[in-house]
Amino acid sequence: MPDDPIASELLIRGVRFPNRVLRSSIGGRNCNIDGSVTDVWKNFEKRFAEGGVGGIVSTTFHVDQSRLSPLQYPSIALPAHVNALRRYLPQIRRDGATPYIIQIGDPGYTTYSSLLPEDTDGLSSSDGIDLAFGYANRRRAMSQAQIETAIANYAAAAARAREAGADGVEITAAKGYLIHQFLNPGINTRTDEWGGTADKRFRFLECIMQAVRQAVGPDYLVGVRLSAVDHNQDPLALWLLRLPWHFAPVERRLGNDLAQMGSYAQRLEALGADFLHVTAGFGFPNPHDVPGRFPFEEVRMFFDSVRHLSGKASARAALAHLAPTGLLDWLTNIGWEAGRAVNLPYASAIRQRVGIPVICNGGIQDRATIENALQSCDMVSMARALIADPGLVGDMLALKPPRLAPCTQCNKCVGRTATSPLGCYDRTRFASDSAMVAAIAAFNAGDVPDSK
């Protein structure tokens, strides 16, 4: 189609994106236990490049080898991780036809799982209790030395991403991960130079941004994934604050608002960020990041799988079995609903405050929604719609109807990400149980060895 806004190229810091739709981060258990990537991971990612997306943002690659979570997610915390990436990235990037951006992050206290309980899995900006996210009974404030190590980990990881042949890095300051734990006033209650004011809460991200830029040089693509509004008052996130909730100051109850995040966005631009990838909410999952249903049964499966790790994890799993499933499913779905381009108003508002490209994420699946989003943002990114149909973008660009049924935002894939092979678990989209299982197996297939 002439002048198709979706098909138009975009050049950011020397990287040429052939169209405006990125594959957003999708993580699954497709790597080795040490976090090195595998042929299963490579085949998974390659599928989206072949399906026509304009670029891929990876799942979170861990920057700290002592906090690998969920298990079998990828890591870039060690020099040895570069080798397998070097081997597989060219097949995904297809000589740069599909740029590949490695997202780097550290879950801090929201660490989901571990083989055995580990002290470092509870580290965060401040002490506190969170009944919903992470498995550690309490989160604990990092020391000055631990903060400095964490910053250095990000820089080293970014340098490795460049060495491995990735086109850029995305620092995740969203998702309730460690950087977000410093930014969010509900979590960060420090009174030293790392907290206490909006400026000081930003300092951790600022130091990481500076260290990463220094490690990769001025000519390398560096973006940041930001939560535009924290929504601490959301049902799940509510559990993260120390009670009594009603007596907490407003800022702690609500978290950062759009005005605050807009000013952080401007500071990131001044620090040399090349793009901002905008989502919303705190913690994964949350209804502003993955609009749709709360996948209660799948999350309960996950709770059961980590109940051995702490008193909190055990109590949480027990609670999830206390009442009939239907009742708990209904209760946990309060505040959750399906939606299209749910974060577009936020992404557009941030775009008005910065001069760098802004990527809009959350509930995007069809051409009309993408075209509308591109009127006020530079790119969009999609995750679940592409799990449902990895060829969706290619077909959209060729003006062909989608080949597969659309994503229903049931979020079963989200609930199962830490326990099961990655794929679509919405049985209503398949003709039979075995068809669904076959599709999931195909999504997780390794290379077939040579018969010779």
Ligand SMILES: Cc1cc2nc3c(=O)[nH]c(=O)nc-3n(C[C@H](O)[C@H](O)[C@H](O)COP(=O)(O)O)c2cc1C
């Ligand atoms: C199975 C699954 C795994 C995900 N893993 C990550 C991740 O590792 N890092 C991240 O920033 N977002 C992750 N996300 C969030 C997506 O990147 C995206 O923000 C979210 O699904 C909303 O976009 P969508 O409506 O297009 O699915 C994941 C989403 C899904 C469904």
